[in-house]
Amino acid sequence: MSDLSPWPEGVARHVLPRCASTNAEALSHAARHPGPAWIVTHDQYQGRGRRGRDWAMPAGNFAGSLALRPAGDPAQAALYSFVAALAVADAIAAVAGPAARLALKWPNDVLLNGGKVAGILLESAGHGGAVSALAVGIGVNLAATPPADPDAPFAPVSVAAETGITITPEDFLDLLAPAFAAWEGRLLTEGFAPIRRAFLARAARLGETITARTGRVALVGRFDGIDEGGALLLTTPAGRQSVPAADVYF
Known part of the structure; x- marks a missing residue:
């Protein structure tokens, strides 16, 4: 595993033993506190995926959300999905090393050796065309795979099964948070162009x-x-x- 980057300045960290949804916790946090915060749980029992699908969380997997108050409209907030995908891929690469085959599946999945290892779900609150709170939800199969969904385009995989490497959710967060902060910094200072280029460089099945x-x-x-x-x-x-x-x- 590569050396850890410093924890991003000004970002809070909360680890919960159990909660229904880290996204719900993140939106609640953002409504009450101005600063960003990572919220992670060891037991998420009402996790959600895209289009209202359930997100199962076997023990040892990562379930976390970043609470933000982004500037801009919903279209700009939606770009955080690409920031999150790049950050998750960087964190998994730091764990698994160069032998792991990582790819990004538009719009919100990370693939490891051809299977789905992570998913991303953005949820927001606001009014009048402005986003007042954003939850960047991330689920990563670190230790085990959930039951396969017959309608899903990819079978689930886990970091442990694919690489033989185990890592705790807290240690994974130590890799994920700095990676996210680095990509978010580029989005805020340089715009979407470098995020778009980096995503396409890792995009699964581009040109196919x-x-x-x-x-x-x-x-x-x-x-x-x-x-x-x-x-x-x-x-x-x-x-x-x-x-x-x-x-x-x-």
Whole structure:
């Protein structure tokens, strides 16, 4: 494992024995406190994934959320999903070393050796077109895999099973928090462009044919990247399409 970077200045850290949802805790924290805070639990019993799906958490896995009060509108807040994906990949790489095959699946999954090892869920609160609180939820299969979802595009994998390396959620947070702070710093000072380049450098199946399902519609085309707002760029027989939200299948 690589040397630890310092814990980011001004960021609080809370480890809970048990809670329903770290995202819910993060939104509550952000409503009461101005500063950012990581909230991690050893037992999350009502975790959520995209589109309201359940997120199971076997013992020893990482469930955590970063509570933020970002500036800007919902579209700008949504870019934190890419920041989180890059940070999770960096943290896993620090644990697993160069032999681990890591890839980022648009819009919110991290793949390890071809299986899903982590997922990201952003939830926000606000009014009048402004975001007053943002929870950046992250789940990582460190120790064990949850039951496989037959409708999921990838089978779940764990860091322990794929690499033989074990790490506690607290130690993983020590890697994740500095990585997130570094990428967030670039987003705030340089804009989305460097985040977009870094994401595409690790993007799974870039340039290949994929299927993007949006509700009942399935779009099939070549994955040609993401645009300046983070939307999927898909070249289909009908031409280039920008897809802001979808489930992607390879």
